[in-house]
Amino acid sequence: MRARPDLIEHLPRLRRYARALTGEAARADDLVQDTLERALAKLDLWQPGTDLRAWLFTLMHNLFLNQIRAHRPPDSALDEALDIPVSGGQMEALGARDIHAALARLPEPQREVMLLVGLEQFSYDEAARILGVPLGTVMSRLSRARERMRQMLAGEPVVQLKVVK
Amino acid sequence: MTDRVNEDDLHAFVDGSLSDARRLEVEAWLAAHPADAGRVQAWASQNQSLHAAFDSVLNEPLPIHLVRAARRQPARTPYKAIAAALAFVASGLVGYGIGLVSDRSAVNPPLASTQPFVRDAAIAHAVFSPEVRHPVEVEAAHAEHLVSWLSKRVGTELKAPDFAVLGFDLLGGRLLTGESGPVAQFMYQDGIGRRVTLYVRRAAAGKAAENHETSFRHVTENGVEVFYWIDRDFGYALSGQIAPADIRKLAGAAYTQLVGHAGGG
Structure with a gap:
């Protein structure tokens, strides 16, 4: 007999992440609901003793990825290739507090890392596992996200980033 | 260096x-x-x-459809046998109450015979009563505001029953979303930290006429005692993890204070 974990205690944080990720309350709760349904369907695949919260976030990430893939032309990749500087028209200065607008302008892969680390406080390793990417990718996305956001919030034009290594 | x-x-x-x-x-x-x-x-x-x-x-009331989704039995066939074997145990914060959506209904009255709002009430109790930091949205210190706010949202003049003689003080309340619209939850706590919640919901328009019963009913699910009654178009459910005799007394007091009150009686 295996104890069935309770998903309720994870709901508030799943909702917070989904809200920040999608920027819309209704769409966020739909994503949470899809995540719960998938979690219950796959619960026997979850390893007891491992972090249930991280597992739920992994499911949510996969669902989110499917959603944005479905709404995007097949030839446009989701990876860093999309990370081209935004055009001038989109780069009017944002108010320093306009975190919502700044988040919405981040490419999704960067937004996810930004939120998993900065809001949900997962470690870099956990974020890498949730997203299914190498640690180095998490670090480079985090770096791009934070720099891009810093420039948006400061109203600076986005320039090619130099990486201090 | x-x-x-x-x-x-x-x-x-x-x-x-x-x-x-x-x-x-x-x-x-x-x-x-x-x-x-x-x-x-x-x-x-x-x-x-x-x-x-x-x-x-994090502090928003959880939409009840998500609470339900989190507690639904997995029904897809490949997992059905496994799911049926899964034990429901109290785990962490909110382990109880889930019996209402579990296969425990075999020993308890089947769900169909229980008012849906009673199940929602027990779930809402299970979700919010263990909260340490945010058990309520509006604290009892603002009781007048709390009652008028919830009354406005639920759509009738509500009253928070007084359980002081039974040792329970009003902690506060919150607004929840039920199937038929806004729902009020009042929370009480006694001197040793035990909590009971009173869940008040208004029937959906058109359903009120069916609910003339005012009899007192009791269900127990995984340690959550729920006493409930219907008064015209209002459903009340008092939930707690305390001895049935104690919660019956509280429910009796609430019933006495509230019957004929809601809806302008």
Whole structure:
């Protein structure tokens, strides 16, 4: 007999992440609901003793990825290739507090890392596992996200980033 | 003497994931490199802005459809046999109450015979009564505001029953979303921290006429005692994890104080 974990205690944080990720309350709760349904369907695949919260976030990430893939032309990749500087028209200065607008302008892969680390406080390793990417990718996305956001919030034009290594 | 600090170190500094020794080295680096210090400061304030913008979601009432979704039995066939074998146990914060959606209905009255709002009431009790920091949205200190706010949202003049003689004081209340619209939850606590919740919901328009019963009913599910009754178009459910005799007394007091009150009786 295996104890069935309770998903309720994870709901508030799943909702917070989904809200920040999608920027819309209704769409966020739909994503949470899809995540719960998938979690219950796959619960026997979850390893007891491992972090249930991280597992739920992994499911949510996969669902989110499917959603944005479905709404995007097949030839446009989701990876860093999309990370081209935004055009001038989109780069009017944002108010320093306009975190919502700044988040919405981040490419999704960067937004996810930004939120998993900065809001949900997962470690870099956990974020890498949730997203299914190498640690180095998490670090480079985090770096791009934070720099891009810093420039948006400061109203600076986005320039090619130099990486201090 | 500072090792060269790289970009990853600066992020790890912001995210608090450096060892103490490395953190001191990075601090020394930042003191000598104002441009990096400026970026680090900007990143830290981004984290703060994220929390400021989204932490309020943590305290929002959980939509009842999500609470239900989180507690639904997995029904897909490949997992059905396994699911049926899964034991429901009290786990962490809110382990109880789930019996209402579990296969425990074999020993208890089947769900179909229980008013749906009673199940929602027990779930809402299970979700919010263990909360330490935010058990209620509006505290009892603002009782007048609480009652008038909930009354306005639920659509009738509500009253929070007084259980002081039975040792329970009003802790506060919150607004929830039920299937038929807004629902009020009042929470009470006694001297040793036991909590009971009173859930008040108005029937959906058109359903009220069916609900003339005012009899007192009792269900027990995984340790949550629920006494409920229907008064015209209002359903009341008192839930708690205390002895049935105690909660019956509380329910009796609530019934006496409330019957004929809601809806302008």
